[in-house]
Amino acid sequence: MTDKEVLAKARTYALSLIDQVDHYPYHNVGHTLDVYARTAYLADMEGVSPEEKTDLLIAAIFHDTGFSSVYPQNEAVGADIAEKFLRGIGHPEERITRVRRIILATIVFSRPSDLLERIIQDADLDNLGREDCFMNMERVGLELLTVSGTVFDREKWLSFSELLLTQYAYHTETAKKEREDRRQKNLESFRMRYR
Numbered sequence: 375m376t377d378k379e380v381l382a383k384a385r386t387y388a389l390s391l392i393d394q395v396d397h398y399p400y401h402n403v404g405h406t407l408d409v410y411a412r413t414a415y416l417a418d419m420e421g422v423s424p425e426e427k428t429d430l431l432i433a434a435i436f437h438d439t440g441f442s443s444v445y446p447q448n449e450a451v452g453a454d455i456a457e458k459f460l461r462g463i464g465h466p467e468e469r470i471t472r473v474r475r476i477i478l479a480t481i482v483f484s485r486p487s488d489l490l491e492r493i494i495q496d497a498d499l500d501n502l503g504r505e506d507c508f509m510n511m512e513r514v515g516l517e518l519l520t521v522s523g524t525v526f527d528r529e530k531w532l533s534f535s536e537l538l539l540t541q542y543a544y545h546t547e548t549a550k551k552e553r554e555d556r557r558q559k560n561l562e563s564f565r566m567r568y569r
Contacts, residue, residue: 377428380465385410387459388435391442398521400513401438410434412497419548420493429469430490432456433476434497445522453477483541492545496553499542503553507560508567511535532568539564 375383389403396402413434417427436456440448453474460470478484479491486492501510515531518524539561544550 375463377425380460380463381428381431383463384432384456384459385435388439388456391439391455394442398441399516400510401441401517406435406438408500409437409494409497412500413493416493416497416546416548420489420546422489422493425469426472426490429472430476430493432460433473433490433494436473437477437480437494437498446524449478449481482538486545489546496544496546496549499538500549500553502539502542502560503544503549503555503557505556507556508564511564536561536564536569 389406392403392406410431413430414427417430422430433456436452436459438448438452439455440451440453442455444451456473456477457470460473461467465473472490475487476490476494479486479494480498484495486495501507515528515535518531519528539557542557544554544557
């Protein structure tokens with residue numbers, strides 16, 4: 375099976391799982407496709423190989439599939455789902471391992487170990503450096519309060535959001551150039567708006 379065929383099958387399967395939680399305010403089909411598109415763009419801009427780009431895109435499309443069965447620690451479940459799917463279609467084991475590793479790099483505040491992990495993190499947290507940052511933060515807050523099943527009040531959400539805006543710095547040269555200034559402005563605006 376060609377990489378193009380594997381990617382097409384992966385998209386169809388992963389999106390069918392994400393569609394089950396499309397009612398989530400943030401972690402839904404729209405977010406998944408947004409991360410997928412940004413991952414493709416960053417992979418091209420950062421010059422990754424075609425094989426690495428395919429595995430990055432597989433990881434991007436599967437990165438939130440764990441939400442279809444669990445909320446906390448969804449990344450590990452998503453990695454398991456991707457592994458089972460890829461093994462079932464005969465994807466090479468070393469590439470399955472790479473896809474798992476990339477998905478697990480989307481755990482908030484994890485440290486990326488290579489360019490592929492830096493790309494997926496920058497794609498997943500792209501909205502921190504965009505004008506729609508606050509709209510998306512509100513969606514995350516609503517999701518944490520209504521869907522997550524964790525004890526999360528508005529103050530915890532505000533503290534988490536501020537921490538994320540403060541501590542996350544884009545890793546790839548492309549994201550630094552395109553998003554870092556806006557992230558800094560968003561942090562300043564956040565403090566003026568919410569603190």
